[in-house]
Amino acid sequence: MVLLKDGRAAADTWRYLDDDEELPPGPIIVSMARWQRNQESLSTRNMPLGLQLDADAEPTNIADDLHRFSVICLQFESFTDGRPYSQARLLRERYRYRGELRARGNILRDQFDFMRRCGIDALEVTKEADALAWRDAVAEIDVYYQPAGDTRPTVAMYRRGAAASYPV
Amino acid sequence: MHVKIATANRLTDGLVVFLSNTGHWIGEIENGRTASTAAEEADLQLASETEASSNVVVGPYVIDAELRDDGPHPTRYREWLRLNGPSVETQIHEETKNVSL
């Protein structure tokens, strides 16, 4: 597994914690269930905390606690399950989450740009070849018709003259 | 005699192929590898799903056939269609393929 942060390989300082594991020192990522059970002790721990969301998790439920999490992980278990893309956009655009938004699961290079546009800035990539191809993969399509969480100018904006000239 | 044969679609052009005795995927069912016992069928299934095959064909599966003098005849009409092509006349034109666009 290669961790990419904004497209660059990075060391992963985080540890995923099982629901029944004791709290170790250091940065940990817990499940929603663990967070809801141990909110008190996790909040007062004074160490970086991350949250793992299942694909059916409701972002509204943690909207008020987002500032506690340095990283939120979205589960892309199956290539065909598109729910985490909506979760990402809601977290970024509606609830203004500013920490690291990470995708984990069976991620292929063909998803990189969709994920990036939805506000995901870290990827746990399974295939090393895909990780190495990140730059090429996200450069494949650079025309965006619709606004998303990434503030990149859309075609409509260019046409209106509302964005600087298109870099072709 | 009832037999089983492995079939798939060729990756490059999608055309219907059958697994031969030599482990190649071929267009002619007559030379297809047949299985007549449960053990042979299991072997046939495995042989059709090898790593190598996954880059030559798509979606291999095993079909029923009747072994006759002139070779295997698929039992299901669907497989007969796959073997012989659509039952309706399709247009086939002789026009040259090397037209520049």
Add this chain to the structure above:
Amino acid sequence: MYRYDKFDHALVQERVQQFRGQVARRLTGDLTEEEFRPLRLMNGLYLQLHAYMLRVAIPYGTLSSIQMRRLAEIARRYDRGYGHFTTRQNIQYNWPKLEETPDILADLAKVEMHAIQTSGNVIRNVTADHFAGAAADEIEDPRIYAEILRQWSTLHPEFSFLPRKFKIAISGSPQDRAAVRVHDIGLVLKRNAAGTVGFEVIVGGGQGRTPMIGKTIRSFLPKKDLLSYAEAILRVYNRFGRRDNKYKARIKILVHELGLEAFTDAVEREWHDIRDGALRLPAEDISRIGDYFAPPAFEAFEGDDPLLAELRAKDRAFDLWVRRNVAPHRAPGYTIVNISLKPIGGVPGDATAAQMDNVADIAEQFGFGDIRVSHTQNLVLPHIRQADLYEIWGRLADAELATGNIGLITDIIACPGLDFCSLANARSIPISQRISERFAALERQHDIGELAVKISGCINACGHHHVGHIGILGVDRKGEEYYQITLGGNPESNTSIGKIIGPAFSSTDIVNAVKMVVDTYLNNRHGGERFIETYNRLGEAPFKEALYGTA
């Protein structure tokens, strides 16, 4: 019609390159079939019984002569010399090679065409009224909004992995020629009390295993809110649509299971947060797209062409063709010409490369180069001068494109069925051919009148059998092909789903069964009643009696 600017060109070209890379990775084994499959579906490439099938998008069923000629060329160069026009206004090729598909897409890109999102669990081709821009009863050209939706939905990063496919249709007239009530989202352009044009929004229609009529969730949506509202609907669907069962994954099931009120509420709440954001459509964006759909420079005629009536009186065959295939146009002296792709005994919706070229030539010479594809698998020349009708009819007849059967019993819609499709249980094309031949006599067809026969080879209902006046569904009964008849479906404004009339018929008996249904209608009709009117008046009883001998 819409013309690409540099952004649209860049997108399709980039997409072709991306797909070329994906194909290369598949051929070397870098991508497994499981990984590659969703990617190739996003580019319209299916694997069928005999070969791959490429579905090329014809956005809202509109194409130019140049584009039609390219489709003909692709049929000749990469396929077997023909193409098949579908019930969603697209074209399908049945024999492309995977390794040549990037080249096909590159050739399409040169004429502003593509195969993006014509299959897979994405937002598909937005279909519209095939008479758009020409129909006399049109409030506004729906294709403006179809194009706006097309762009918004193309490579949408949030909605590229939906629970299932998503189909949108738009009607610009009170008379619905786009079957909006059997789509995931149906939009109807209308005026509110103040005279402002906006949309009625209908959600949750569809055919397939569980046919449902869509429900109105908003009776009036202002134009500026079109995209934000669509985004709200899609987000609710993407988040809550079922993913556990392929046959329960369409939005219609979500609407049904939540209940209309709860569903509407979820959409409205989502929309509330995004309606004033970046998706708000400024009037200038709408008019920029709208300009592409401005009417062509029609000649100013006083009224109908004076010679037309004379020609019709003199030439019986021409007259019969005009009666069925020619529709009224909003501009005086003009007409809409329907080109039937249902020759007697032919494959419904198929056209040879030569025929495509002929249509392109006729459209270019006589019709502003404007061609449409209807969701009844026919072609349309939307802007034809009445004065040119006779000559065009002759040219069409030479190309075997002048079958005068639009809306008649031989204007059959049929999916490709078991002859091509790996999902099918039974063949549909041979049934269509036999019905067509049985009822070939044109005078008889005219006597029977308007009768929509629709045939599907399986429950996925790509032949739209649920909304056929007579619907036929192919089923597999112990390895044999059997055919179930439904009656009373209607695709138009008073949309209804047909009712199964009784046990299925064998392949041998089905055509005779259809004849018995038709005879029952003929024996019982009042005045000038069409089939569907007689059925609605009498119900299924006399038809059931005729078919099964029971009341």
